[in-house]
Amino acid sequence: MEAQKVFKGNLPQEPIATRKASGIVIAKLGPVLPQLMTGSADLMDSTFVAWSKAPSMTFQSPNLSGSGKGGSFAGRQIRYGIREHAMVAIANGLAAYHPNAILPVVSTFFMFFLYAAPAVRMAALQRLRVLYIATHDGIGIGEDGPTHQPIALASFFRAMPGINFLRPADAEEVMGAWTIALQANVPSMLSLSRQALPLLDGTSREGVARGGYPIFQSKAALNGVPDLVFISTGFEVHLAIEVASLLTSDACGTRVVSMPCQALFDQHSAEYKEEVLPTAGALIVAVEAWSSFGWARYAHASVSMHSFGLSAPADLLYKHFGFEPENIAIRVRKFQQRHTKNSVVMVPAVGKFEELLL
Known part of the structure; x- marks a missing residue:
C-alpha cells in the first residue's frame, strides 16, 4: 500500500492540516491504483482528493471540450456538484458493482x-468499502461559522454500526487511517482538520490500528499507574499534550492517549483497554472540541463544547470556548483536587461524569 511507503521521517516535518496529509496519500495512490x-460535492480543491488536473482525469462528457470543460468517460475524478446525498448514494453503487x-x-x-x-447508513448496512473524506x-x-462547525455529528457516526470513524491527530496517524480504510471490508470516514497540526513524537500508524494508544507519558508515570x-x-x-506537560x-x-477510532479500540481485550485506560487509581479526562456525548464510556470528565460555534478565526474560537492549555490545566487540577483525599485518588462513580468547561 502506497501510504505505507511514506515513512514518518519522510512526512512534512512542519505543521500540516490533516486534509493535506490525506492529499499526500491520494497523490501516491491515484497514478498506481x-x-x-x-x-467531491463542489469542494475538490478544499478536500484534496484530486491527484491530477488533466482534463482526461475528469469524469464527464468529452463533448464539453469546446467549453473548456472537457473530460473523459474514463476519468476517475468526479465533480458531483452540491449533491452530498446523491454523491454518497452513487459511491455506494460503484462499490456494490463488484468487490x-x-x-x-x-x-x-x-x-x-x-x-x-x-446513504452512509446504507453503506454501513451493506458493508460497502467506501471512503469518506470529511474535512474542516x-x-x-x-x-x-456555526453552520459549518460540527459539534454533535461525530457522536452519530461513532454510534453507527459497521463503519470506522477515524479522527487522526497528525500526518502519521493519517497514514494509519488510510491503511485501515483500504484494508477494511466496511466503509470508513476520515475526519480531517482545516488547520495545521504538528507532527507528534509519539504517534504511529500501528497505534491507529489499535484504535487508542498512549502517545505521551511523563517520567513520574513510567513505572506505574498515572x-x-x-x-x-x-x-x-497536541493541546492535551501541552496540558499534561x-x-x-x-x-x-500524566499520560495522553490518542483515540482516533473508538470502534477499533472497543474490539481489543479487556487487558489491553485496562493497560491504556486504568480503571483504578487514575482520573481520566477526555479533551475534544465537540459534544462530550459518548466519552463517559471511557472517562470521568471531559473538556468539551456545550453550544454551537461562532464565526471568528480559529485561535480566537479555541480561546473563547476555553480550549487554551492553561485554562484546561487549571480546571483539571481543580477536578483532581476534588477527587483526591490523603493522596489517594477517589475515582468517581458511574453517573458522576463531569463537564469541566461548564
Whole structure:
C-alpha cells in the first residue's frame, strides 16, 4: 500500500492540516491504483482528493471540450456538484458493482455529511468499502461559522454500526487511517482538520490500528499507574499534550492517549483497554472540541463544547470556548483536587461524569 511507503521521517516535518496529509496519500495512490475513483460535492480543491488536473482525469462528457470543460468517460475524478446525498448514494453503487472493482472516495466538509447520512447508513448496512473524506472537522474551520462547525455529528457516526470513524491527530496517524480504510471490508470516514497540526513524537500508524494508544507519558508515570490520563482526538491531541506537560510534576504522573477510532479500540481485550485506560487509581479526562456525548464510556470528565460555534478565526474560537492549555490545566487540577483525599485518588462513580468547561 502506497501510504505505507511514506515513512514518518519522510512526512512534512512542519505543521500540516490533516486534509493535506490525506492529499499526500491520494497523490501516491491515484497514478498506481486504477480502481480508485475520487470525487467531491463542489469542494475538490478544499478536500484534496484530486491527484491530477488533466482534463482526461475528469469524469464527464468529452463533448464539453469546446467549453473548456472537457473530460473523459474514463476519468476517475468526479465533480458531483452540491449533491452530498446523491454523491454518497452513487459511491455506494460503484462499490456494490463488484468487490474490489472500484474503490470510491467521496469528500465534503464534515458537517455536510449530515445531508448524506441516510446513504452512509446504507453503506454501513451493506458493508460497502467506501471512503469518506470529511474535512474542516471542527470549530477550527473559523469564519464560516456555526453552520459549518460540527459539534454533535461525530457522536452519530461513532454510534453507527459497521463503519470506522477515524479522527487522526497528525500526518502519521493519517497514514494509519488510510491503511485501515483500504484494508477494511466496511466503509470508513476520515475526519480531517482545516488547520495545521504538528507532527507528534509519539504517534504511529500501528497505534491507529489499535484504535487508542498512549502517545505521551511523563517520567513520574513510567513505572506505574498515572495519576491523570487524557484521551483526545484530532486537533485537540497536541493541546492535551501541552496540558499534561503543564500538570506534570514529580508527584503527578500524566499520560495522553490518542483515540482516533473508538470502534477499533472497543474490539481489543479487556487487558489491553485496562493497560491504556486504568480503571483504578487514575482520573481520566477526555479533551475534544465537540459534544462530550459518548466519552463517559471511557472517562470521568471531559473538556468539551456545550453550544454551537461562532464565526471568528480559529485561535480566537479555541480561546473563547476555553480550549487554551492553561485554562484546561487549571480546571483539571481543580477536578483532581476534588477527587483526591490523603493522596489517594477517589475515582468517581458511574453517573458522576463531569463537564469541566461548564
